[in-house]
Amino acid sequence: MNTSKIEIKNLTVDYIEKKKSFTALKNVSFPVNEGEFVSIIGASGCGKSTLLSVLEGINKPAEGEVLIDGERVNGTGSNRSVVFQHYSLFPWMTTRKNVAFGIQQVRKELSRTQRLQIADEFLDKVGLSEFKNKYPSRLSGGMQQRAAIARALAMDTEILLMDEPFSALDAKNRIALQELLLKLWEGENSENKKTVVFVTHDIDEAIFLSDKIVVLTSHPGTVYDIVEVPFERPRNREKLIERKDYAALRSKLLSMFYHDIADRIGGNEVVI
Amino acid sequence: MTIKARFLRITHIFFAILMLIQLLPNKSSKEVCTSSLIAFAIAAEAVVIICSFLIKKKESLLLTLDIFGFIYVFLTAWTLATAKFDLLNDLLFPPPGKVIAQFAEDKTVILTNIKSSVGIIVQGFLLAAVTAIPLGLLIGLNARLGNAASYLTKFFSSIPPIVYIPYGIALLPTFRSVSIFVIFLASFWPIFAGTMSGVLNVDKKIIDSAKVLNVKKPAMLTSIILPASLSQIFLGCNQGLSVSFILLTSAEMIGARDGMGYYVKYYSDFGDYTRTITGLLVIGIVVIAVTFLFNIFRQYLLRWKG
Numbered sequence: 001m002n003t004s005k006i007e008i009k010n011l012t013v014d015y016i017e018k019k020k021s022f023t024a025l026k027n028v029s030f031p032v033n034e035g036e037f038v039s040i041i042g043a044s045g046c047g048k049s050t051l052l053s054v055l056e057g058i059n060k061p062a063e064g065e066v067l068i069d070g071e072r073v074n075g076t077g078s079n080r081s082v083v084f085q086h087y088s089l090f091p092w093m094t095t096r097k098n099v100a101f102g103i104q105q106v107r108k109e110l111s112r113t114q115r116l117q118i119a120d121e122f123l124d125k126v127g128l129s130e131f132k133n134k135y136p137s138r139l140s141g142g143m144q145q146r147a148a149i150a151r152a153l154a155m156d157t158e159i160l161l162m163d164e165p166f167s168a169l170d171a172k173n174r175i176a177l178q179e180l181l182l183k184l185w186e187g188e189n190s191e192n193k194k195t196v197v198f199v200t201h202d203i204d205e206a207i208f209l210s211d212k213i214v215v216l217t218s219h220p221g222t223v224y225d226i227v228e229v230p231f232e233r234p235r236n237r238e239k240l241i242e243r244k245d246y247a248a249l250r251s252k253l254l255s256m257f258y259h260d261i262a263d264r265i266g267g268n269e270v271v272i
Numbered sequence: 273m274t275i276k277a278r279f280l281r282i283t284h285i286f287f288a289i290l291m292l293i294q295l296l297p298n299k300s301s302k303e304v305c306t307s308s309l310i311a312f313a314i315a316a317e318a319v320v321i322i323c324s325f326l327i328k329k330k331e332s333l334l335l336t337l338d339i340f341g342f343i344y345v346f347l348t349a350w351t352l353a354t355a356k357f358d359l360l361n362d363l364l365f366p367p368p369g370k371v372i373a374q375f376a377e378d379k380t381v382i383l384t385n386i387k388s389s390v391g392i393i394v395q396g397f398l399l400a401a402v403t404a405i406p407l408g409l410l411i412g413l414n415a416r417l418g419n420a421a422s423y424l425t426k427f428f429s430s431i432p433p434i435v436y437i438p439y440g441i442a443l444l445p446t447f448r449s450v451s452i453f454v455i456f457l458a459s460f461w462p463i464f465a466g467t468m469s470g471v472l473n474v475d476k477k478i479i480d481s482a483k484v485l486n487v488k489k490p491a492m493l494t495s496i497i498l499p500a501s502l503s504q505i506f507l508g509c510n511q512g513l514s515v516s517f518i519l520l521t522s523a524e525m526i527g528a529r530d531g532m533g534y535y536v537k538y539y540s541d542f543g544d545y546t547r548t549i550t551g552l553l554v555i556g557i558v559v560i561a562v563t564f565l566f567n568i569f570r571q572y573l574l575r576w577k578g
């Protein structure tokens with residue numbers, strides 16, 4: 001049974017800078033069902049991170065609201081874990097401590113040893129075992145990103161909010177982490193799948209991972225279209241790429257992308 | 273570094289020169305205590321050799337060697353200008369051997385004085401740190417309150433703390449308590465200001481990360497805000513510490529019965545410039561030692577910095 005886990009209703013978000021108001025998102029509405037994997041794509045600056053910040057509860061909308069389990073979001077909550085676009089680990093904690101600290105905030109019942117054990121397990125999954133006792137300043141950008149992903153995944157929350165989490169990774173790590181994410185999303189039984197909202201600008205990644213793709217246009221950010229991804233799971237990367245309907249879906253999404261950019265090139269502002 | 277590179281350094285040549293010039297006849301009519309200087313220089317050279325074995329990092333070793341090289345050159349020039357050629361007034365400029373001998377002679381008195389001075393600084397400074405840091409954290413947390421407080425702090429820290437001394441003497445019974453009070457005031461404001469500016473300037477991304485992790489208020493303060501402001505807090509502490517030394521030695525020269533400032537003042541009043549110079553050098557060494565220890569502590573707590 002699909003019920004709406006997250007309900008985004010008529011969301012408008014303004015940024016006020018030097019007394020001038022700038023509308024980053026306008027009238028955005030869409031539901032995210034329980035256990036659904038939803039990707040958000042759109043040009044740079046169209047408001048993807050802004051949308052996520054409202055779901056995270058660190059940004060308040062000017063109009064509209066976000067409901068989670070039917071309740072209005074009014075701040076952060078322990079049902080959500082987040083990977084920021086700027087991965088933000090705490091620089092004074094080792095990688096391991098960063099992950100364990102995240103776990104500690106949502107799962108108070110665990111002992112220190114249990115937390116560290118889970119942290120080690122997840123750092124191993126993202127390939128950072130050897131670096132677990134290093135401080136973030138000693139890690140590369142991609143490693144920091146993997147550590148932040150490990151922290152979010154280890155927190156094992158119902159909802160995962162991820163903002164371009166794989167952007168700093170090489171192809172090999174990216175594929176490995178996509179698989180890992182899918183595995184954790186599906187969980188042990190299909191009853192309690194996590195709900196994922198995933199921002200990316202990689203169309204292939206969005207298709208491979210998602211049930212549904214929300215395409216945003218920019219200035220101000222609005223929903224251009226919501227596209228269902230019909231492919232059955234588990235998906236096989238190589239076979240998927242060869243399918244005709246995959247190519248069709250891909251070019252449809254691409255044209256939406258270009259449509260948005262072409263509109264702006266037609267105007268007097270050029271953003272690529 | 274190769275063994276050769278470690279031990280064949282110019283510092284040792286400076287040491288040899290310092291030793292050789294001791295063979296020249298003394299021109300000064302006063303006692304010059306050559307043996308004390310030689311003993312001191314040999315002890316220094318022993319330290320250099322031990323360091324050459326122990327220090328692994330090339331930069332640190334070279335730095336140590338260079339510093340000792342300077343000391344040898346300085347001692348050589350000092351010996352030549354005083355004991356050997358008698359170029360300077362020997363009442364105002366005692367030869368280095370005499371200063372070293374004086375130090376050995378006054379060891380216990382000097383140690384008591386150091387203990388007294390450092391004790392006062394540590395007490396006043398710690399009192400300031402344990403009050404200013406929590407207060408700064410709590411007030412800085414509220415942006416509006418923090419803003420107002422930083423203006424008030426600017427006012428209070430603009431009062432040179434030395435002018436609190438007369439008032440402190442009226443308020444408090446002993447010289448020691450006055451000194452602690454004044455050092456407390458002098459260190460409190462920079463530490464408080466540093467802490468607040470640290471808290472007010474914590475990166476918003478850090479705060480957001482903590483918020484989405486649902487970090488609760490107490491942990492937010494101790495696990496997030498405090499470490500995030502730590503470098504600024506230490507800036508304030510450093511400032512407080514250096515003001516403390518200036519202040520204490522000045523205060524000791526005004527009204528104390530012990531302490532290093534008192535030692536210097538007391539003997540210069542009697543025209544005993546050997547002891548005056550001994551005192552000055554000891555104060556320098558003590559300040560450097562305390563600052564050095566404090567820096568080690570700081571570097572340890574900030575070891576995560578890139």
Ligand SMILES: Nc1ncnc2c1ncn2[C@@H]1O[C@H](COP(=O)(O)OP(=O)(O)OP(=O)(O)O)[C@@H](O)[C@H]1O
Binds near residue numbers: 085
């Ligand atoms: N803190 C802020 N203050 C003012 N304007 C902001 C702020 N954050 C974002 N904006 C503006 O809001 C718009 C949307 O920004 P947002 O970060 O949500 O874009 P994005 O889709 O995530 O882009 P990218 O793909 O580059 O990450 C941009 O035009 C940006 O200039």
Ligand SMILES: [Mg+2]
Binds near residue numbers: 048
């Ligand atoms: Mg973004």
